[in-house]
Amino acid sequence: MTLTLYNTLTRRQEPFETVEPGKVKMYCCGVTVYDYCHLGHARSYIVWDTIRRYLMWRGFEVRYIQNFTDIDDKILNRAKEQGSTMSAVSNRFIEAYFADIRRLNVMDADEYPRVTEHIPEIHQLIEILAEKGLAYAVGGDVYYRVERFPGYGKLASRNLEQMQAGASGRVDGEELEGKKQHPFDFALWKQAKPGEPSWDSPWGAGRPGWHIECSAMIRSRLGETIDIHGGGGDLIFPHHENEIAQSEGAMNRPLARYWTHNGMVMVNGQKMSKSLGNFITIRELLDGTGNWQHEPVNPMAVRLFVLQAHYRKPLDFTTEAIATAENSWKTLKEGLLFGYQYGEKLGWDAETSLLIPELAERFQLLGDNDFNFSGALAVLFELAKELQRESNIFIHEGATKTPTDELQRQWYTLVTLAGVLGLEAKLDPDTPTAAGLSDEQIDLLIQQRQQARKAKNFAESDRIRNELQAQGITLIDSPEGTRWHRS
Numbered sequence: 001m002t003l004t005l006y007n008t009l010t011r012r013q014e015p016f017e018t019v020e021p022g023k024v025k026m027y028c029c030g031v032t033v034y035d036y037c038h039l040g041h042a043r044s045y046i047v048w049d050t051i052r053r054y055l056m057w058r059g060f061e062v063r064y065i066q067n068f069t070d071i072d073d074k075i076l077n078r079a080k081e082q083g084s085t086m087s088a089v090s091n092r093f094i095e096a097y098f099a100d101i102r103r104l105n106v107m108d109a110d111e112y113p114r115v116t117e118h119i120p121e122i123h124q125l126i127e128i129l130a131e132k133g134l135a136y137a138v139g140g141d142v143y144y145r146v147e148r149f150p151g152y153g154k155l156a157s158r159n160l161e162q163m164q165a166g167a168s169g170r171v172d173g174e175e176l177e178g179k180k181q182h183p184f185d186f187a188l189w190k191q192a193k194p195g196e197p198s199w200d201s202p203w204g205a206g207r208p209g210w211h212i213e214c215s216a217m218i219r220s221r222l223g224e225t226i227d228i229h230g231g232g233g234d235l236i237f238p239h240h241e242n243e244i245a246q247s248e249g250a251m252n253r254p255l256a257r258y259w260t261h262n263g264m265v266m267v268n269g270q271k272m273s274k275s276l277g278n279f280i281t282i283r284e285l286l287d288g289t290g291n292w293q294h295e296p297v298n299p300m301a302v303r304l305f306v307l308q309a310h311y312r313k314p315l316d317f318t319t320e321a322i323a324t325a326e327n328s329w330k331t332l333k334e335g336l337l338f339g340y341q342y343g344e345k346l347g348w349d350a351e352t353s354l355l356i357p358e359l360a361e362r363f364q365l366l367g368d369n370d371f372n373f374s375g376a377l378a379v380l381f382e383l384a385k386e387l388q389r390e391s392n393i394f395i396h397e398g399a400t401k402t403p404t405d406e407l408q409r410q411w412y413t414l415v416t417l418a419g420v421l422g423l424e425a426k427l428d429p430d431t432p433t434a435a436g437l438s439d440e441q442i443d444l445l446i447q448q449r450q451q452a453r454k455a456k457n458f459a460e461s462d463r464i465r466n467e468l469q470a471q472g473i474t475l476i477d478s479p480e481g482t483r484w485h486r487s
Helices: 039-057 073-082 086-103 119-131 210-221 233-251 282-287 299-307 319-342 357-367 373-397 404-420 439-454 458-470
Strands: 004-007 012-015 023-028 061-066 135-138 141-144 186-191 206-208 226-232 256-262 265-267 315-317 473-478 481-486
Touching (some): 039 086, 039 226, 039 282, 073 086, 086 282, 119 186, 119 210, 186 210, 210 233, 233 256, 299 315, 299 319, 299 373, 319 439, 357 373, 357 404, 404 458, 439 458, 458 473
Parallel strands (some): 226 256, 265 315
16 A cells, blocks of 8 residues: 655645655644644644654654744734733743643654744855845845745745735735835845844844744754645645745755645634634633633544544534534543453453454555545444444443454554544543553553554554553563553
8 A cells, every 4th residue: 555645736646755765754833822722723733643643653753843933923912912021922822832732632743943943044044045146135124035936836826926915914014015126025034123032143133034934943953855844724825835935945955745734624614713703722622611611522522523524624613513523532432441441351361462454454545545534533433333332232241242352353453543543542530440450451551562662653652651651550661571560
């Protein structure tokens, strides 16, 4: 089977071939840290987290970078409103980002570079562009000369005559048109304003433009050409278009082999906005507060809701859709907990923990088709419903219809494949047998973890370790093997 993905740049689905065999360099545009993350952020980072997990499961060594934009007009305005500072506002909402997104079981990126940490790299990139005639300074500002880059507009499939200033709401309204040689030239460096943070530069005190930041951070952390550049569909123009112009204009080589974009989130068929009163943050949804005046939503139900639609399609958030996702999660959760509840009673043997090949192949066939996780979920629900049925039979009859070794393989397959999608269930305090895992259950999970590590499925290995830790079990790895003790 060949992994293929849709490339926004070419507007077709292509076989996935990395710059370096077996390794993936992946960058996703992060948040501008001036407010709490909302449903759109939840979708985006669940999507890229799941793609990362899937690539790891497929055997790739993935290096995933996601930035924080910690200097921006929105941050400065928020600091003024609160009588605070840019760095205080940024740090506060970076902490809030981690608190919210981790609840959705989104793995931490390998690195989270900040714009303010890369000012020298930004200067260097601008200087290269200036030397090539692609940038010009005027009155303390530096602009990119779009007419000198022949491919400008190729990502968005537009030409200069079709483009409109102000796309994505991030083209500075205060830039003096008289300074620009072309109306669509964009700022690489902006002259300092009184009272605002600034850095010295060859063009005078100022701060970076929005687009140059990602180009510089990618080049600094991942090199000149990466494999996957991800982000929301609203970033295609102008942000990603301008990244291409900057990086490829400077380096004369592709910035990314594949440009991938997730679809937008709607709320009851409308664009989410504060003016419409339908702006919902992640913490409001999970806590049942603010604009979400309903019961708190299980984080795994949110993740399931996101994954039930193909990542490139629009996603409509409604109370009915969330209720459906909650019910679906209950089914999946029952299947995921089956082994913890009944494995010991059924006499499961750790040595028989193997994937069911035909189901793993179906799952992979769907995932390899442009990350069709919505289709892959069908495999999980087949297994979950079968285990749910056997659970009811066991409770009422004291035995199962399906042989116990086959049930173990079904459960192990379900837990493994669900883990690839970041869907994990934990035993609740009031769940039967949740008073504590037996020694046999712990040994079973350690055996599964060892198999995952041998297969370089580190996401699954970490999931099992975290699961045991949540149950008060500490693992100690050594050259002689893995020891454990109860906390």
